[in-house]
Amino acid sequence: MSRITDLSAERLDLPLTEPFEISLGVQHEAANVLVTVETESGVTGYGEGSPLAPVTGETREAALVTAKAAAEIVEGRAVEEYRALVKELRSTFPGMVSATFAVETAILDAFCREKGIALSELFGGGPSPVETDMTIPIVSTEDATRRATEAAAGGYEHLKIKTGNDIIEDVERVVAVREAAPDAALKIDANQGWTPKETAAFADEISARGIELDLIEQPVAAADIAGLADARRRIDVPIAADEAVFTPEDAIRVVREEAADIVNAKLGKSGPLAVAEIVAIAQGANLDCMIGCMLESAVGIHTSAHVVAGTGAFSYVDLDGNRLLAEDVIETGDGPMHDISGPGHGVTPDNW
Structure with missing residues (x-):
């Protein structure tokens, strides 16, 4: 089983073509989080979260902190154990849905890339x-x-x-x-x-x-x-x-x-x-x-x-x-x- 050797998280700033207004407020850009995981076999998986406090309950800074903290759970674990990993992430960081979505996606992406299959x-x-x-x-x-x-x-x-x-x-x-x-x-x-x-x-x-x-x-x-x-x-x-x-x-x-x-x-x-x-x-x-x-x-x-x-x-x-x-x-x-x-x-x- 291939193990995850590294998890990193960074800001992903994505300007919008036009302002986007809903009843909860206006966005001029997407202040997102990009998570990358690497495995010992050399595969890289990518995940993204888009925190929006009125909906997800997170700021981008809080999501970044959470995603980075997830490295303590993820690194050293077998990528094939993705279900157990996701369960542990969500119980460890309850409510941090954008951050855990980004980490979960990166893990699933890495697993599928190692197997040579589509995520679907x-x-x-x-x-x-x-x-x-x-x-x-x-x-x-x-x-x-x-x-x-x-x-x-x-x-x-x-x-x-x-x-x-x-x-x-x-x-x-x-x-x-x-x-x-x-x-x-x-x-x-x-x-x-x-x-x-x-x-x-x-x-x-x-x-x-x-x-x-x-x-x-x-x-x-x-x-x-x-x-x-x-x-x-x-x-x-x-x-x-x-x-x-x-x-x-x-x-x-x-x-x-x-x-x-x-x-x-x-x-x-x-x-x-x-x-x-x-x-x-x-x-x-x-x-x-x-x-x-x-x-x-x-x-x-x-x-x-x-x-x-x-x-x-x-x-x-x-x-x-x-x-x-x-x-x-x-x-x-x-x-x-x-x-x-x-x-x-x-x-x-x-x-x-």
Whole structure:
């Protein structure tokens, strides 16, 4: 068995093409963490985390400290023991989800590169192209029109619209996107910005405008599972749980309380192995699965795409984080298709 000889972590600063606003705040760049592990056979694995305090509960500095501290657990251990390593990391650093995601990814990437297999194969299938949506952040109706027009021209058939501040403005933004991209499927993400009553008011107004929605994602506060269930009972649009689900235990609670129709299993919250467990819980309860992302480079995005390709479990794919960057860590092109390959997640960052 090949052992891990070194783990390192560094800042990964990724400016955005344009500011990205959601109900929780505005980002002008992705202040990420890049983790590298090396094995005694000379293989290098890469992992990325994208801490965002209002969502993940971490600052970038805290994530860096955690990732570096993980070296004490990881170094000297056999890379084949990745499940035991991930379990120990998550129990040692509870709540440090971005840092442990980065370390977990680097370990899995190194394992797969040593075996000469694609990361997707750990999850049941070979690498295949994955189609993502494009996100329209909280912007003016004019800017929403521009962004939706550009996305549709770029081949995006699925659009996700950020909401959660002012309901009237949110409705007008959705109307603007529908008019600019009349054939696109639309998802709404309120990022915890509403109450159940406000969710219903928004859904009623959108319906009155003759607009159909695929789903409304996390309309209420993450801790308010009862409120999420209340919102679900009030409207006909499917409800997706996002920030409410970080762990498999969270997914079980959502299922038991009938709080959602869809579970967003995001690697940035849970890590690849736990996402597979969350998927199994959702499927066992006949819930649909969605996968989302943070503002990650191709390292994090392609890792998620491998999970999508391997499991074949996701009805909704929101993996556009690297499409919002001014410059990615590798050349990935534009458009809705992620062409992934192995071994591992297939991404070796250039000049980082």
